Amino acid sequence: MIANGIMGTSMTRGSIVQSYLDLIRTVLAQGTWQSNRTGIRTLSLPGAMLRFDLTQGFPALTTRKLAFRSAMGELVGFLRGYRNAANFRSLGCRVWDQNANDNALWLNNPFRLGVDDLGPLYGVQWRAWPAYKEIDLTHPQHEAQTQRAQAQGFQPLCTLSDPAGHPRLLLYKAIDQLRSCLDTLMSDPTSRRILFHGWNWAQLDEMALPPCHLLYQFLANPETRELSLCLYIRSNDLGLGAPFNLAEGAALLTLMGHLSGYRPRWFTYFIGDAHIYENHLPMLETQxxxxxxxxxxxxxxxxxxxxxxxxxxxxxxxxxxQPEDFILEAYQHHPSLTAPMAV
Structure with missing residues (x-):
């Protein structure tokens, strides 16, 4: 087990949630208070890691009830490339309502399309990453370059000139990163390049919230028929965000393995800024x-x-x-606890 960055030799079903609680204790003991964009202070610790052996169980929080259906609704919305809070609500997930409609900065953003719009976040990048190629039409190989780009699915958009006045051909393609990962698991499972991410610099200002969980890497072992996942999260709200992220990451790993013939094994969870919001302290102290x-x-x-x-x-x-296709079995939990989400 790895908890708080320390590696051990084994993990039991009971220790899966314990590692999360140990991280909470570490942040309480070693974190420092910081201000942030929400106006609610956080106790923050840079750099943390959790590691789960999914053969020992699913990392669902048990010290309070996890809103599992809502978490799976969010994951399904990402898988479908949704960008509207109403679509997430139709899947039983309301966690995006405030970010869509109560965030003052987003409400005044000219890229916002209206009520419930969230911009091209998460699933849009996962399933339709906007990709462009520029072909220098003065290059001796420009015809071969154009043919190769079109063979890859890029379509010409327009011609333009660079600052020096040289003509260029602009081509576009929406890249389905997740499908590409699944295809590669089938065709080249030992590749260490089976990954997707959501941090699109060109569109960050078009999103209600820049991605927190932004890099997913799948690692397959064809000999053992096991599939593992490394997930990097730049900023993690340990009280409300982490339980959702853990459940969704493990569920995505399970689904990808199911569709490609692998058993889910190691789920490693890296955090850049691990933090606890000040108004979440009572909830976490109870847990x-x-x-x-x-x-x-x-x-x-x-x-x-x-x-x-x-x-x-x-x-x-x-x-x-569908969200109901993810079935949580033998889920014992303590009573529900609530805390406000910082927007």
Whole structure:
């Protein structure tokens, strides 16, 4: 087990949630107070890591009830490339309502399309990353370059001139990063380049909130038929955000493994800025007094084809899956606790 950056040798079902609680204790003991954009102070610690063996259970919070259906609704919304809070609500997830409609900076952003709009965040980047190529039309290989770009799916948009007046051809393609990862798991599973991310510098100012969980890397072992995931989060609200991120990351790993014929194994969770909001302290202090229950198990609906069982590759389930297709089994938890979200 790795908790608070320390590696051990094993992990039990009960210790899955304990590692999260240990991180909370570490931030309380070693963090420093900082101001931030929300106006609510955070106790912050730079650099943290958690590691979970999914064969030992699913990392669902047990010291209070996890809003599992809402978390899976958010994940499904990302998988479908949604950018509107109303779409997330239709999936049983309301966590984006405030960011869409109560964030003063976003309300005054000229890129906002109206009520409930969130901009091209998360799922838009996952499933339709806007990619461009510029071909210098004075280059001796410009025809070959153009043919290669078009063979990759890029389409000409227009011609333009660079600052020196040289003509250039601009081509565009929306890249489905997640589907590319799944395809590569099938065609080249030992690749260490099976990753996607959401940090698109060109569009950060068009989003209600820049991505927090921004880099996902899948690592497959064809010999053991195990699939692992490393997730990097630049900024993590440990009280409200981390439980959702942990559940969604582990669920995504499970789904990707299911569709490609791998068993989910290691889920490693890296955090840049691990922080606790001041008004979340009572909720977290209550949880620290509660003994965690054994971790539950995650299963997928039998209606979703398993590649390991059928030998049929069905990547369309990345869009067809529903929140209720993620089933949390043997989930014991303490009573619910609430805290306000900082916007």
């Amino acid at each position: 620290l007094k509660r003994a965690p229950y054994p971790a539950p198990r995650l299963s997928l609906s039998p209606r979703i084809p398993s590649y390991a069982e059928t030998g049929q590759y069905t990547p369309e389930w990345l869009e067809q899956i």
